[in-house]
Amino acid sequence: MEDRRVAVVVEDDDDIRGLMVALLGQSGFEVHAASTGTEGVELVRENDPALITVDLGLPDIDGYEVTRRVRRFTDAYVVMLTARTEEIDTLVGLDAGADDYVTKPFRPREMRARIEAMMRRPRAGMVPSPALGDGTTPAPAPSADRGTPAVSASGDGPASGPVSVLATSGPVSVLATETDLRLELDGLVLFPRLHQVEADGREIAMTPTEFLLLETLMRSGRVVRAKTELSRIIRGDEPDNGSFVSASDERTIEVHLGNLRRKLGDNPKSQRWVQTVRGVGYRMAGTPQMVS
Structure with a gap:
């Protein structure tokens, strides 16, 4: 896990945006927040976060398009947040490049657990460096x-x-x-x-x-x-x-x-x-x- 953990929250609802900023801040993230999709994409480009949370219903471009755009230049984990519960919405979100899809309302404790589970997995460019043995001792693999x-x-x-x-x-x-x-x-x-x-x-x-x-x-x-x-x-x-x-x-x-x-x-x-x-x-x- 990186020493500096950065997250970008893209959410137009003030209350939920504030909740996510507080929740991620308590988990040790440096958090940047945006209320529109376009602003969120730029924050991702500028800050190279390890985690992005994206609301599906945004005032300009929707969460699907935000995810497609950021996937062109980042390997960050993307968690899509939405009140929609139809399976087709989940599938479209994952197809756009999201790693997880969470429906509102959600329990903050459960959200933190899901995020921490993701963060235990290395992102591209994060190279684990366990020392190898002498040919007879197995060395741990990343997984x-x-x-x-x-x-x-x-x-x-x-x-x-x-x-x-x-x-x-x-x-x-x-x-x-x-x-x-x-x-x-x-x-x-x-x-x-x-x-x-x-x-x-x-x-x-x-x-x-x-x-x-x-x-x-x-x-x-x-x-x-x-x-x-x-x-x-x-x-x-x-x-x-x-x-x-x-x-x-x-x-x-x-x-x-x-x-x-x-x-x-x-x-x-x-x-x-x-x-x-x-x-x-x-x-x-x-x-x-x-x-x-």
């Missing part, structure tokens, strides 16, 4: 606290127990690890520590949630991850802790995976990389190789 299976360096598939990445040989410098450690599958390359994805040589811009889902699936290889597991993972829970996952939460995973496939250019019919296992969940089309 170790999420319980996602690891892929061994030999490409034998998901490992059991805590997530780890096995160093391939001898001491490796942190710099070399940051730039070279990667998961590869048929032209798809994911750099866990750089938070970067390439598909057939093209760098793919992803939201933090999309990156987390792809990393989870690639580390799982051919193991199928249920929508309930993936839903718990993106909200910061252990995948098998038994916490409630609603039908709406599962539909959210479907939308995120649809966006992910669209960005990769992965045809849903041929499913070159991400496969749907009907009635179960998702898995990769092969076992990614860990390369360092």
Whole structure:
């Protein structure tokens, strides 16, 4: 987590805007607030926040358009706030690039918990720097606290127990690890520590949630991850802790995976990389190789 946490609140309701400013301020954020969408986009551009909350109904451009515009230049977490409860509104918001969608009225304590869960996940450009071992000691991967299976360096598939990445040989410098450690599958390359994805040589811009889902699936290889597991993972829970996952939460995973496939250019019919296992969940089309 960054030492300096910045948030932008885009909300035209004075009371809710004041509540969000106070809530985020108490959580350690430096908060900038706007009452219009256009002003909010500029505040995001000027302050490079880690978190953005966006009201859907704004007096100029709506929250969907705000989200689309900021997604052109920021990887910040975007939480959309709205009084609308229709599923289509949630889907449109997620399709625009939002990471979460919260309906009003909301409980401040629950809002803080959701935000803190998101902030525990690294954004693009936030490079964790755990030291690697000497070739025999596993070093923690960025997603170790999420319980996602690891892929061994030999490409034998998901490992059991805590997530780890096995160093391939001898001491490796942190710099070399940051730039070279990667998961590869048929032209798809994911750099866990750089938070970067390439598909057939093209760098793919992803939201933090999309990156987390792809990393989870690639580390799982051919193991199928249920929508309930993936839903718990993106909200910061252990995948098998038994916490409630609603039908709406599962539909959210479907939308995120649809966006992910669209960005990769992965045809849903041929499913070159991400496969749907009907009635179960998702898995990769092969076992990614860990390369360092």
